Amino acid sequence: MEHPENNKAYKGLKVNDGVERLSSVNPYLSQRRVKRAALLSVDDYVQGILRGDVMILSRAVTLVESLLPEHQVVAQEIIERLLPYSGKSLRVGITGVPGAGKSTSIDAFGMHILQERGGKLAVLAVDPSSERSKGSILGDKTRMERLSARADAFIRPSASAGSLGGVARKTRETIILCEAAGYDTVFVETVGVGQSETAVCSMVDFFLLLQIAGAGDELQGIKRGIMEMADGIVINKADGANKEEAQRAAVHYRNALQLFPMPQSGIRPQVLTYSGFYDIGIKEVWDMIYDYIAKVKSNGAFEKRRNSQAKYWMYETINEQLRNRFYNACGVEEQLVHFEKELLDGRITSFAAASKMLEFYDSLIEK
Amino acid sequence: MEHPENNKAYKGLKVNDGVERLSSVNPYLSQRRVKRAALLSVDDYVQGILRGDVMILSRAVTLVESLLPEHQVVAQEIIERLLPYSGKSLRVGITGVPGAGKSTSIDAFGMHILQERGGKLAVLAVDPSSERSKGSILGDKTRMERLSARADAFIRPSASAGSLGGVARKTRETIILCEAAGYDTVFVETVGVGQSETAVCSMVDFFLLLQIAGAGDELQGIKRGIMEMADGIVINKADGANKEEAQRAAVHYRNALQLFPMPQSGIRPQVLTYSGFYDIGIKEVWDMIYDYIAKVKSNGAFEKRRNSQAKYWMYETINEQLRNRFYNACGVEEQLVHFEKELLDGRITSFAAASKMLEFYDSLIEK
Numbered sequence: 027m028e029h030p031e032n033n034k035a036y037k038g039l040k041v042n043d044g045v046e047r048l049s050s051v052n053p054y055l056s057q058r059r060v061k062r063a064a065l066l067s068v069d070d071y072v073q074g075i076l077r078g079d080v081m082i083l084s085r086a087v088t089l090v091e092s093l094l095p096e097h098q099v100v101a102q103e104i105i106e107r108l109l110p111y112s113g114k115s116l117r118v119g120i121t122g123v124p125g126a127g128k129s130t131s132i133d134a135f136g137m138h139i140l141q142e143r144g145g146k147l148a149v150l151a152v153d154p155s156s157e158r159s160k161g162s163i164l165g166d167k168t169r170m171e172r173l174s175a176r177a178d179a180f181i182r183p184s185a186s187a188g189s190l191g192g193v194a195r196k197t198r199e200t201i202i203l204c205e206a207a208g209y210d211t212v213f214v215e216t217v218g219v220g221q222s223e224t225a226v227c228s229m230v231d232f233f234l235l236l237q238i239a240g241a242g243d244e245l246q247g248i249k250r251g252i253m254e255m256a257d258g259i260v261i262n263k264a265d266g267a268n269k270e271e272a273q274r275a276a277v278h279y280r281n282a283l284q285l286f287p288m289p290q291s292g293i294r295p296q297v298l299t300y301s302g303f304y305d306i307g308i309k310e311v312w313d314m315i316y317d318y319i320a321k322v323k324s325n326g327a328f329e330k331r332r333n334s335q336a337k338y339w340m341y342e343t344i345n346e347q348l349r350n351r352f353y354n355a356c357g358v359e360e361q362l363v364h365f366e367k368e369l370l371d372g373r374i375t376s377f378a379a380a381s382k383m384l385e386f387y388d389s390l391i392e393k
Numbered sequence: 394m395e396h397p398e399n400n401k402a403y404k405g406l407k408v409n410d411g412v413e414r415l416s417s418v419n420p421y422l423s424q425r426r427v428k429r430a431a432l433l434s435v436d437d438y439v440q441g442i443l444r445g446d447v448m449i450l451s452r453a454v455t456l457v458e459s460l461l462p463e464h465q466v467v468a469q470e471i472i473e474r475l476l477p478y479s480g481k482s483l484r485v486g487i488t489g490v491p492g493a494g495k496s497t498s499i500d501a502f503g504m505h506i507l508q509e510r511g512g513k514l515a516v517l518a519v520d521p522s523s524e525r526s527k528g529s530i531l532g533d534k535t536r537m538e539r540l541s542a543r544a545d546a547f548i549r550p551s552a553s554a555g556s557l558g559g560v561a562r563k564t565r566e567t568i569i570l571c572e573a574a575g576y577d578t579v580f581v582e583t584v585g586v587g588q589s590e591t592a593v594c595s596m597v598d599f600f601l602l603l604q605i606a607g608a609g610d611e612l613q614g615i616k617r618g619i620m621e622m623a624d625g626i627v628i629n630k631a632d633g634a635n636k637e638e639a640q641r642a643a644v645h646y647r648n649a650l651q652l653f654p655m656p657q658s659g660i661r662p663q664v665l666t667y668s669g670f671y672d673i674g675i676k677e678v679w680d681m682i683y684d685y686i687a688k689v690k691s692n693g694a695f696e697k698r699r700n701s702q703a704k705y706w707m708y709e710t711i712n713e714q715l716r717n718r719f720y721n722a723c724g725v726e727e728q729l730v731h732f733e734k735e736l737l738d739g740r741i742t743s744f745a746a747a748s749k750m751l752e753f754y755d756s757l758i759e760k
Contacts, residue, residue: 105742113739195744202742253652282649285620336736339743340750347751348715369703372480375472375569376706377562383707384714391758 071104075207076111078146080180083207087182090199105199108206113332115148115205115212116319119226121252122236124217127262129169131236131302132213136173138308145210149173151184152197152216152226180209191346194225198339201229227255228338231328232315235259237279239271253279254286256295257318260311264299272299291327293318352387361386438471442574443478445513447547450574454549457566472566475573480699482515482572482579483686486593488619489603491584494629496536498603498669499580503540505675512577516540518551519564519583519593547576558713561592565706568596594622595705598695599682602626604646606638620646621653623662624685627678631666639666658694660685719754728753 066074066085074082089101120135122128136147149170173179182200184193201212214230216222227233235256253259259279264272279297288294296314300307322328352358365379374382433441433452441449456468487502489495503514516537540546549567551560568579581597583589594600602623620626626646631639646664655661663681667674689695719725732746741749 102745106745109739109742199742199744278648278652281645282652285645285649333737336743337733340732340736340746343744343747344719344750345712345716347747348719349712352711352715365707366704369707370700372476375476375566376703377566377710378469378473379707380710380714383711 068100068103068107071100072107075104075108075203078208080177080207083180083203084182086203087200090203091196101199105202108202111206112202113205115201115210116232117201117212117214117230118315119214119216119223119230119233120236121216121223121226121233122262126236126238127302128215128217128236131262131300132215133170133173134302134305134308135312136170136179136213138312139211140176140178142309142312143211146178146180146208147173147211147213148180148182148201148204148209149213149215150182150197150200150204152190152193152214152222180204180207189346190221190225191342194222194229195339195343197226198229223252223255228335228342231322231331232257232318234311234315237261237275238263239268239275253282257289257291257293258295258311258314259283259297261297261299262302265301265304265306269299275299291318291322291331292325293321293327355387355390357390358383358387435467435470435474438467439474442471442475442570445575447544447574450547450570451549453570454567457570458563468566472569475569478573479569480572482568482577483599484568484579484581484597485682486581486583486590486597486600487603488583488590488593488600489629493603493605494669495582495584495603498629498667499582500537500540501669501672501675502679503537503546503580505679506578507543507545509676509679510578513545513547513575514540514578514580515547515549515568515571515576516580516582517549517564517567517571519557519560519581519589547571547574556713557588557592558709561589561596562706562710564593565596590619590622595702595709598689598698599624599685601678601682604628604642605630606635606642620649624656624658624660625662625678625681626650626664628664628666629669632668632671632673636666642666658685658689658698659692660688660694722754722757724757725750725754 066082071082071086071089075086086101086104089097089104092098092101120128120132122131132149136149139145140147170181174181184197197214201214204212214226216226223233233256235252235258237259239261261272261275261279276297276299283295283297298307298311298314300311302308319328322331353362361383365374365383368374369376369379433449438449438453438456442453453468453471456464456471459465459468487495487499489498499516503516506512507514537548541548551564564581568581571579581593583593590600600623602619602625604626606628628639628642628646643664643666650662650664665674665678665681667678669675686695689698720729728750732741732750735741736743736746
């Protein structure tokens, strides 16, 4: 194994940065362990991940999530080397409003998969900090009681800081690491209230929307358009006295889905009921998902979706970076405030304001 | 009146350009008229529009639509001067799949407004050329038989060339001109199959979705998300044997709308049936719209929507321009082709490809 000191990409790393970073993520790491962690080479990471070492996988994810440029250099090298080993998992996005029972459902879904299909399961989350207050995700691993006790399940909460684009990038890169480490099912969880659904939908093979019965106020929180992104809708808490209401809700959703156009997959989303808490109907939900995957793999839609996702993220990243550079350029914000006022006072059109802003930006670049 | 020769902004204009442009738009213009048109000053345009001269309004719209930079300079000056006289119309967006009976409906709606409320009506369209083949819009004025014969109705087809952003800009600027010319109702029509709905929805006070009965295949063409943008849904062809089916469809849509969150206006979209051809239920549709407008004007949502639209278009234009500059830069396309291939072959991640593209772009700017 190459000595870390000889590793070119590694040279910029200060040991102290590593110590602070790692110990803040895991307070139980002893100082000795942290030192060892900080001294891992890219090769150590790659080999460790390929043999499925959870501790090393976890540290690599920490590097991916790090905001330090030195960490990013190492992370990118690790990802590049692991890329050929990635892509083979089934990626499932799971969303639902707070109160839909996401943690209980993921626990039940995960246990079903591990017991029926075997293999290893990774549970990740996309949860940009701005959306935190609206519903904590994976904040408490213990909410997934059974999964968190298993060695074949890797549960990782969302990176806590950064824009949606940043968090999405980190999650996509974490998927690559997990796949290289042999996880054959990856859940990507998100809370169903913000913009992160589009991001999650664009990185998974199947996007599952969890709902609960009652078409009234409790559904108000669902963002417009989420229903149309779903590859399947499942109504939770279909147990006991709730069962009938859940079935009525399912009919409601089925009717509503009729109004939407056929998805590109060529497969109409199904609506099923289940109970995460009482383990009812879990098998049916997953049979539906496996059936869907078998169909899209045979009709070519699976590969097409993955390819268009790869392109989507390249273009998204370019566009996001172009915007970031503009809006973060020195003086742009003050100018925007000025032109917004001119605009609302009716002294300038939106288009004239935009061209003046771009002229200002160009004058910055020329300097 | 200032002589055109003395008009600074006008100096760049070549008479021949004007002749070609105007005569291609209106083959019935005599050569003499064209010459006079080409010699109009900004002041002529402004005064002509303010006194409601349809011919001059029409020529000003032609300038707005022109791709020649010299015309754009004049157009921007006209718009700037007319801006204080704009904003007072009721702007209604109208969309629906081909076959929903848009032209007949607009004819009936327009006649109702002119007869019941008086005033003047402008009918514009957003129809980027790329969407042309999917359903011609206003291509044939004669489809609006009654309106096209009236002096108090101004019907203008969409600019035929350009990107959606470009066409949207032109339509928004045309709205300003029409408002300054005293049109108190402006319809903006679009075909319900593409991306132009978001654009239209972002420039009107009320977005009306025309549908026809039958929740089957004929609705497949509706773009995802359009239903959720609608401030009201109306089912056309509710006449004779079709009436019951139309009413059933209305119930269907009402149920589906229950699943969507309350719009920002605080007013749930209503679903009504009507017949454009037989003039049935037209008054009810417009009472619904006027009622909506009265409510949003009193609860502040009207002004809020207009303000956020003005900002939306400023930011949209900035972002579109940033993208255009990048994607049109010399050599960028070849690089994108290269990285797309690398991406699909699994040799690079989307994010690494994006940063390499941005590095390439920076090297272009530095040169």
